[in-house]
Amino acid sequence: MKKLWLFLSVSITVLMLNACTLGVNSSEDSITIFSERHYDTDQMLFDLFTEQTGIEVNVIDGNADQLINRLENEGEDTSADVLIIADAGRLHRAKSRDLLQPVESDTLFNNIPSNYRDADNYWFGLTKRARVLVYHPDRVDASELSTYEALTDTQFEGRIVTRTSTNIYNQSLMASFIEIMGEEAAKNFATGLVNNFARTPSGNDRDQAKAVVQGIADIAIMNTYYIGRMMNSSDSFEQEVADTVEVFFPNQETTGTHVNISAAGVTKHASNLEGAIQFIEFLSGEEAQSSFANANFEYPVNEAVEVHELLSSWGEFKAQDINLSVLGENSYQATIIMDEVGWE
Ligand SMILES: [Fe+2]
Structure with missing residues (x-):
């Protein structure tokens, strides 16, 4: 019986060693x-x-x-x-x-x-990447723009587009506001923004810039890299959109642009x-x-x-001064607020 035990345990050890060696060899070089x-x-x-x-x-x-x-x-x-x-x-x-x-x-x-x-x-x-304001220069003067919060003013009624609240980019934007301005102020921002929407949110970030060029809205909230991607798109309308719109970094005098x-x-x-x-x-x-x-x-x-020359052509900008861990930590609360204010 003892011999059998010894045989079994030696065999098992050999098998395990083989498995280990195989594992190490295959994972070490890939x-x-x-x-x-x-x-x-x-x-x-x-x-x-x-x-x-x-x-x-x-x-x-x-x-x-x-x-x-x-x-x-x-x-x-x-x-x-x-x-x-x-x-x-x-x-x-x-x-x-x-x-x-x-x-x-x-x-x-x-x-x-x-x-x-x-x-x-x-x-x-x-x-x-920065989540910026993209605007049509024929209908908006840069001097009218300042902060995300200012987009809730009545002068922007019916002029703003951004994608739905199910999108993580907007959830992270709201999460950053909860961190910087607190829940109540963040909720006031969301309420005011929804009031000024040009349409019920739909489409991706590129579609927001397209809506600005199509005259559906004057200002879009979207990520910077889509401008570069549309500029280099095989779709001629996307190229036109990227050439037409201008980029504005909000909150430069205050809390910085969301990144x-x-x-x-x-x-x-x-x-x-x-x-x-x-x-x-x-x-x-x-x-x-x-x-x-x-x-x-x-x-x-x-x-x-x-940085890439397209990005440097927009100039340097001040980013929000927060640790991005908070975007995840506050994201659930962000979705609750967006839901409460009717941000579809
Ligand atoms: Fe994206």
Whole structure:
């Protein structure tokens, strides 16, 4: 009986060792990323990373909710080492569902300003965008514009468009206001804004700029990078829209313009932890940052890196001075307020 036990336990140990060795070998020279991004230039960057480190990069793309749900369903068996998502609110969702792990990295701490990474180091911003006012210069003079809050004035009645409240960009915008001005003032803003809508919210950010050019509205609230994307679109109307509208950064004399980020986190069950950290460090570095940001006409988070010429043509701007973790923390309250004021 003792001999059988010994035989069994030795066999099991050998099997386990084999499994471990296999696991280590297969994961040490590759990483898998779940990514919401899909730009051709990203692949060139990943190839460069492979060239420098010998680590292959497998990319599985999908939208944020699909990727987060998949990560949750796969649990310990997930192939994902890194999650890349285009909104701080959703990264927070992944963190609060226990799908990410904290990372201590001086490289990341040095490359990324502290307000653009999670307060507990679960995710790290890589590129940022501003949520600005886009207006038609024939119908609006820049001198009429000042702050988000001023859009609630009666002079803007029936002149403003933005997308629905189900969209995370607007939820994050409201979450930032809850942080900066408090719930009551944020609710007053939302009430006043809804009163001044030119139409019931519909469409994506590009559709808001289109509505401005079509004369449906005079001012749209939308993300900066869509201007760059429409400028380089194969659709001639989108090009016309991008050429026609002007960009205004609100709250420059007060609390700053709302910014949001694309960010990456290491998954809780990453099989190649070191490779995953190295990969995010690489993306935050000077070599990768301009290509990674320019692919989507965004601002690099690494302040040592120059911004795209289209973005620099709009001039520098002051951003809200908040840690973007709050966008996730306040997002539920934001949706409640938007619902209460009838922001569809
Ligand atoms: Fe977007």
